[in-house]
Structures are given as C-alpha cells and as structure tokens.
Amino acid sequence: GQNIDQPTEMTATEGAIVQINCTYQTSGFNGLFWYQQHAGEAPTFLSYNVLDGLEEKGRFSSFLSRSKGYSYLLLKELQMKDSASYLCAAMDSNYQLIWGAGTKLIIKP
C-alpha cells in the first residue's frame, strides 16, 4: 500500500532550527512536496524535490533520498509565524498526491 509517515507534533524555540522528517512508500514516485498550513487555512506550497539532495529556499530547505524513501524539511531562524502544520506529500506513478497527516510545529518564545 501507499503510506506517508511524519511526526504528529514538534516543539521548537524561536530563533532555533528544526528538522521535520517524512518517510514514504508509494507505487512509483514523481516527486516529494512540502506544504505549510496555518490553522483553518489552505495549504501553501513550500518545496518540491524529485532528485536526491538538498534544495535551499531562504530559511527553508528540503532534502530527499529516493533510495531510502526519506525526506526532511529544515527550518532555520524560526519565527513565531512559522507555527503551523507542515504536510509532506509524495506523487505516485499516476501523478496523484499521497498526503501525510501533517506535523504540527509549535514555536515557543
């Protein structure tokens, strides 16, 4: 079956760094997405990886290892506004997204 696993909740301190892990199992693979979702709002696109390695975008970076079925999202210089849920989604061979349950990130001052 197809499955995405990510931690349910994480807590970090303002100004620190946090890494949110995601493991996936899909029928075929056409890339890994990370979305941010604030409570009661729509998800917004953060990053996409299809090749192994690290993609950096400002304070956010995303890493992919296809052989391990593993990705992580790295958030640096955490700000209070980064408090949100972070959704990992893998695209399968039919170009459909398989979604994880999301990781709720709590930032403390």
Added chain:
Amino acid sequence: DGGITQSPKYLFRKEGQNVTLSCEQNLNHDAMYWYRQDPGQGLRLIYYSQIVNDFQKGDIAEGYSVSREKKESFPLTVTSAQKNPTAFYLCASSTPGLDYNEQFFGPGTRLTVL
C-alpha cells in the same frame, strides 16, 4: 489576480439534506481536485478531474458527486448518503507538466452538519 475561490467559507446543513460546495479557478489549470480534511488527518482525495467532462473517484468518493462542465468550475455535492460529512473541504487545481505540477488550493469550506 489569478486564484481559486471556494464558497461559502462556512456552511451549516441539516442531516438528510444535500449541499453543493462551489470551486472556481481562473488559473487556466486543466486538473482540479476535491479533498476532505479531518482533525489530525491528512488530506483525503474525494474526486478529481483532469479535463472537462471527465472525472475520477478518489479514495473516499462514496456519498459525494461532482461535475466538470467548464474548465473553471468543479462543484462538489455532499449528499445525504455521506454518513459523516462534517469536515473541512479543500479544492485544488494544477496543470501537469507545468513547473512542479504543484497543486494550488482554495481557502476551503468548513461544513457542519447539525
């Protein structure tokens, strides 16, 4: 401004009634999707459509129906057959082959059955 609109933002329905959720996009995207999100769970695909006049069932289509008569519009009807319809409903669109094929989301409709 291009984007996806969903209306209404909040919707209350009595048990046994059908209700239709609106989704419109002006991004000229070919594909559109409906998801359901429950607390503590990931997005679950209800229906999707890759071209006009064609749509496919997702993982949880029972109790729902859709139509795709225009490229811009993909309304979702929640029927009385859906046993537990209270949820947050998200519409999304994308164009395969364009950039990352990422999905763009509307603001969502929160449906509550009384």
